[in-house]
Amino acid sequence: MLKKRFAQHLLMGSGILQKLVDLAEIKPEETVVEIGPGTGNLTKKLLNTPLKRLFLIEIDPEMVEHLKNTIKDERMVFINADATNFDFSSLGERNLKVIGNLPYNVASLIIENTVKYKEYISYGFYMVQKEVAERIINGKSWLSIFVKTFYEVKYLMSIPARFFVPPPKVVSAFIRLERKDIKYTKDIKYTFELKDYKNFLTKLFSQKRKMLKHKISQNCLETVGISGEKRVEELELKDFISLYFAFQKSEKDLKFY
Ligand code: SAH
Numbered sequence: 003m004l005k006k007r008f009a010q011h012l013l014m015g016s017g018i019l020q021k022l023v024d025l026a027e028i029k030p031e032e033t034v035v036e037i038g039p040g041t042g043n044l045t046k047k048l049l050n051t052p053l054k055r056l057f058l059i060e061i062d063p064e065m066v067e068h069l070k071n072t073i074k075d076e077r078m079v080f081i082n083a084d085a086t087n088f089d090f091s092s093l094g095e096r097n098l099k100v101i102g103n104l105p106y107n108v109a110s111l112i113i114e115n116t117v118k119y120k121e122y123i124s125y126g127f128y129m130v131q132k133e134v135a136e137r138i139i140n141g142k143s144w145l146s147i148f149v150k151t152f153y154e155v156k157y158l159m160s161i162p163a164r165f166f167v168p169p170p171k172v173v174s175a176f177i178r179l180e181r182k183d184i185k186y187t188k189d190i191k192y193t194f195e196l197k198d199y200k201n202f203l204t205k206l207f208s209q210k211r212k213m214l215k216h217k218i219s220q221n222c223l224e225t226v227g228i229s230g231e232k233r234v235e236e237l238e239l240k241d242f243i244s245l246y247f248a249f250q251k252s253e254k255d256l257k258f259y
Pocket of ligand 1: 008009010011012013014037038039040041042043044059060061062065083084085086102103104105108
């Protein structure tokens, strides 16, 4: 019995499932984490690759029971947990490849949590709503900038609703997050405080029509050479990063009205 509250839309079709696994280019020594394995359609395909270990994070205990009874493979580790706040550091690996046909109601939260555990997750291969994929790629939301600061995001393919049971109301997209090797400055080692960075970005993105000079101090804008007449949607990724570092340095003199 599929549960609406867990956004259970199973992906069917051997060809498409195989395509997704191929795109993930799984190598023999890799540890893979699948989010929301459900009845195990994607799981079975993943187990056909030579991966080292497969962690399965599933919130629905009935699905976990069902999976345990239908698929037997010593490389599987079942975890009955919520992927929106799962602690990926607990898996003891620094180069996890995470893959999943995500529950769409919490896909953004799962992506945000990926960034939180970026030290442990080198790749994310996620099926999301096409609209969510586009918003992340086009750089016009706080989450988009948050993700793209640490990951290269690539749109891999669109998947029509008819490949799912029951079909969702929207078109889906498969995207890849590839962790960046971050070296932003030559001489000064800056660190991102993720909570601060999120706060900084969400405030910049609130009331998008307001000019930057009403949101951030003139001092910060001058340091990085960005005109206060600009609006948040005119900034590029590198502008957000330099503004954030300037803001950090200027003892958080950010002015939000
Ligand atoms: N991967 C399967 C099912 C995808 S549907 C397939 O392609 O056929 C989404 C799955 O995510 C469901 O199994 C649902 O129970 C699970 N799920 C929903 N919310 C979750 C959460 N917060 N954390 C982990 N799993 C979740």
